[in-house]
Amino acid sequence: MNLSRSARSRLNAYALMTPSVTTLALVAVFPIVFVIFLSFNGFYYGQRTGLVGIRNYVNILTDPNFYSSLEATFVFMVGSVVGQLLLAVIFAMTINHARRFESGVRLIAILPYMVSMVAAGVTFRWMLNTEFGLVNSVLLALGITKQPINFLGEPGYAMASIIIAHLWSSTPFATLILLAGMKSISTDIYESAAMDGAGFFTKFFSITVPLIRPQILVVLLIQTMFSFRHFPLPYAMTGGGPGVSTKVLAMLLQEKMTFLVFGYNSALSVIMMLITLVIAFFYLKLMTAERG
Amino acid sequence: MRKFVLFVCVICVSLSLTVFGVVGGEAAEKKPSKLVLMNAGTLSGDPGIDFMRQEWGKKHGITIEVIEQAEKYLFDKELVALSSGDPSIDLMAANERWVQDWAAARWLEPLDEIMKDIVSYYTPGVDAQLKFKGKYYGSHGGNMVMVMYYRSDLLRQSGRSEPPRTWGELIEFGKWATKDLDGNGTIDQWGVVHAGQPVTHFGDVVYTLIHQLGGKVYDDNKITVNSEAGRKALQAIVDLRNKHEISPPGVNTYGSNECLQALKSGSAAMVFSWTWMGKLLNRPDSKIKDNWSWALIPVLPGGKPSSITITTPLVLNKASRYKSYAKDFIHYYTSYEGQVTEVVREFGNVALMPKVYEDPRVKNPPREELEKVNVSLEQWTELQGRILEAVKVVQIERARKQGELDRALWPDMNAALTGIKSVDKALADAEKQMERVNRTL
Numbered sequence: 001m002n003l004s005r006s007a008r009s010r011l012n013a014y015a016l017m018t019p020s021v022t023t024l025a026l027v028a029v030f031p032i033v034f035v036i037f038l039s040f041n042g043f044y045y046g047q048r049t050g051l052v053g054i055r056n057y058v059n060i061l062t063d064p065n066f067y068s069s070l071e072a073t074f075v076f077m078v079g080s081v082v083g084q085l086l087l088a089v090i091f092a093m094t095i096n097h098a099r100r101f102e103s104g105v106r107l108i109a110i111l112p113y114m115v116s117m118v119a120a121g122v123t124f125r126w127m128l129n130t131e132f133g134l135v136n137s138v139l140l141a142l143g144i145t146k147q148p149i150n151f152l153g154e155p156g157y158a159m160a161s162i163i164i165a166h167l168w169s170s171t172p173f174a175t176l177i178l179l180a181g182m183k184s185i186s187t188d189i190y191e192s193a194a195m196d197g198a199g200f201f202t203k204f205f206s207i208t209v210p211l212i213r214p215q216i217l218v219v220l221l222i223q224t225m226f227s228f229r230h231f232p233l234p235y236a237m238t239g240g241g242p243g244v245s246t247k248v249l250a251m252l253l254q255e256k257m258t259f260l261v262f263g264y265n266s267a268l269s270v271i272m273m274l275i276t277l278v279i280a281f282f283y284l285k286l287m288t289a290e291r292g
Numbered sequence: 293m294r295k296f297v298l299f300v301c302v303i304c305v306s307l308s309l310t311v312f313g314v315v316g317g318e319a320a321e322k323k324p325s326k327l328v329l330m331n332a333g334t335l336s337g338d339p340g341i342d343f344m345r346q347e348w349g350k351k352h353g354i355t356i357e358v359i360e361q362a363e364k365y366l367f368d369k370e371l372v373a374l375s376s377g378d379p380s381i382d383l384m385a386a387n388e389r390w391v392q393d394w395a396a397a398r399w400l401e402p403l404d405e406i407m408k409d410i411v412s413y414y415t416p417g418v419d420a421q422l423k424f425k426g427k428y429y430g431s432h433g434g435n436m437v438m439v440m441y442y443r444s445d446l447l448r449q450s451g452r453s454e455p456p457r458t459w460g461e462l463i464e465f466g467k468w469a470t471k472d473l474d475g476n477g478t479i480d481q482w483g484v485v486h487a488g489q490p491v492t493h494f495g496d497v498v499y500t501l502i503h504q505l506g507g508k509v510y511d512d513n514k515i516t517v518n519s520e521a522g523r524k525a526l527q528a529i530v531d532l533r534n535k536h537e538i539s540p541p542g543v544n545t546y547g548s549n550e551c552l553q554a555l556k557s558g559s560a561a562m563v564f565s566w567t568w569m570g571k572l573l574n575r576p577d578s579k580i581k582d583n584w585s586w587a588l589i590p591v592l593p594g595g596k597p598s599s600i601t602i603t604t605p606l607v608l609n610k611a612s613r614y615k616s617y618a619k620d621f622i623h624y625y626t627s628y629e630g631q632v633t634e635v636v637r638e639f640g641n642v643a644l645m646p647k648v649y650e651d652p653r654v655k656n657p658p659r660e661e662l663e664k665v666n667v668s669l670e671q672w673t674e675l676q677g678r679i680l681e682a683v684k685v686v687q688i689e690r691a692r693k694q695g696e697l698d699r700a701l702w703p704d705m706n707a708a709l710t711g712i713k714s715v716d717k718a719l720a721d722a723e724k725q726m727e728r729v730n731r732t733l
Binding site: 045046047059063064065125129130131132140146147148150152153154155238239240241242243244245247255258259260261 | 367368371375393396397476477478480482489490491492540541542543544545547550553554557559693695696699703704706707709710712713721724725728732
């Protein structure tokens with residue numbers, strides 16, 4: 001068979017792509033399609049009983065637990081992402097300016113990211129304990145409070161505590177990305193601005209922020225998606241309590257998985273995926289506009 | 293030629309039947325070199341079953357290999373093995389809440405033939421969760437009962453000779469014990485502590501109080517928790533924290549480990565919990581060494597004494613290839629004789645067979661067993677006597693999907709304890725959630 005040169009080249013390209021496309025289809029596309037299929041099925045003790053139409057979706061959308069978990073997830077996500085971004089900017093700038101000890105400071109800053117989230121959660125849980133916790137002991141010793149604070153037992157405090165633990169654990173990642181962005185800015189720009197009389201804030205808002213916008217968007221995209229699906233810290237620190245005030249969607253998902261409610265679970269996974277896709281789409285639009 | 297083809301066919305069919313195990317079936321069960329048991333937690337924490345697996349192994353020439361599985365992940369791991377038909381794990385230490393559901397899914401082998409001489413020893417009713425459609429699918433092995441730990445030194449200081457037996461006495465002693473010992477303006481010794489987190493055994497404490505009042509949480513799968521008894525029981529425990537202020541504010545975040553910490557550090561006069569903590573309280577790192585005991589949870593007005601049990605029944609994987617040997621081990625471990633050994637060798641574990649506590653081997657255990665847990669014979673006698681009180685009045689709940697139903701109920705109980713919801717609203721909301729779970733049956 002005589003093939004033209006361009007046809008052969010195209011065939012070669014397809015042949016080379018086939019293994020990676022097949023792998024991707026098997027590990028990424030097939031599970032997603034299968035979960036979507038399962039979400040329209042009924043289950044009895046983990047065994048599929050047949051198609052049930054949109055019953056699983058109706059069950060979720062009429063379940064008060066879903067809405068309380070959705071609310072908890074959004075509070076956690078917004079608190080985590082905003083907090084991480086602010087802290088990461090501060091840390092990245094500090095490290096960027098700490099020229100002499102930069103490598104040491106960078107290593108210390110990244111340490112929390114190396115700790116397992118579950119281990120961090122259990123440690124925070126003990127540290128924040130009302131009666132035996134280190135944090136309350138310090139606050140009482142310094143006279144900052146007169147009575148111990150029930151950090152994990154009052155709804156507002158509990159969510160704030162989990163967000164703080166998450167900031168401790170995840171901010172280093174955001175810091176590294178922003179630091180890379182700051183490193184790419186030429187010092188000449190800052191020097192020129194200084195000669196024109198620009199102060200710290202002018203340089204920050206007029207040079208640093210605009211030039212690291214792509215990195216900021218990457219941080220926002222990744223951390224929003226990670227926070228939306230986050231599970232270990234609320235699970236280890238509060239078990240979803242008090243009541244269900246910190247029971248995020250990933251915990252609801254885990255609970256239903258444990259009890260073999262695969263139909264509900266698959267439908268919930270699809271809903272979570274759709275929400276994540278909407279968020280990702282929004283960020284990707286912004287990034288595309290940025291590049292344009 | 294035709295004969296030759298026929299001969300080859302016969303050979304092939306015979307080989308296939310042999311290879312796929314059609315010939316022989318169960319009757320041809322071979323003696324295994326080992327059985328595999330998935331245990332709840334480490335063997336070092338379960339000296340009773342560790343001893344018995346070795347003894348049984350020596351007697352039969354079969355090793356019982358143990359997978360030490362953290363309790364938190366036990367359900368998931370066992371579920372995967374059972375639902376996939378994996379024959380590599382023969383025996384599993386389960387939870388009484390799971391047995392009916394797994395039996396309904398046809399993952400377990402019935403155990404009726406070995407249960408005949410076991411059931412007659414049980415406290416009436418404690419086998420309710422082991423049965424499904426009239427057949428037994430599990431046998432109680434490592435069990436614990438809910439008790440009230442108390443500080444005997446504080447009890448004496450308060451001028452009492454007996455632990456609180458009524459709810460009124462509990463509140464009175466609790467108020468006396470709640471103190472700011474170092475005078476810094478914060479309470480550092482609390483009256484009553486219990487697990488209060490939404491995913492821990494807070495529910496079991498409340499269930500005990502409901503049972504005292506003659507109520508039930510489930511009547512099979514009819515939800516009966518939102519009743520007069522349910523409301524009174526939950527209100528009583530909520531009041532300890534919010535009205536009488538004899539439970540710490542953080543009690544709504546406590547799990548078992550926090551309860552143990554409160555006991556060992558001496559910061560609680562009374563703790564409602566399971567009996568497993570007993571073996572740790574006379575260790576050198578315990579501040580209440582020799583100054584503690586346990587009793588039944590005090591009784592609410594108009595109620596009768598009650599206790600609740602948590603058990604790890606042994607179940608047999610239907611896919612196991614060595615069912616008769618596995619059944620023999622289950623019988624060995626969970627029979628009267630096995631439970632005597634369990635009680636003697638694993639202090640804090642409980643036989644749900646009252647007669648076991650009359651056995652001379654339990655009344656006078658070997659000295660080394662007492663030394664292992666630093667308990668004198670006098671203390672042993674008192675503690676086992678109090679366990680017997682609990683075993684005689686122990687009650688359990690029975691419902692399909694009980695694990696899921698409990699998880700629908702407990703967050704609302706925690707919300708009432710925290711003060712986010714009134715007791716009435718918490719139970720009404722929980723009832724609705726539990727009805728939703730029941731709809732999936």
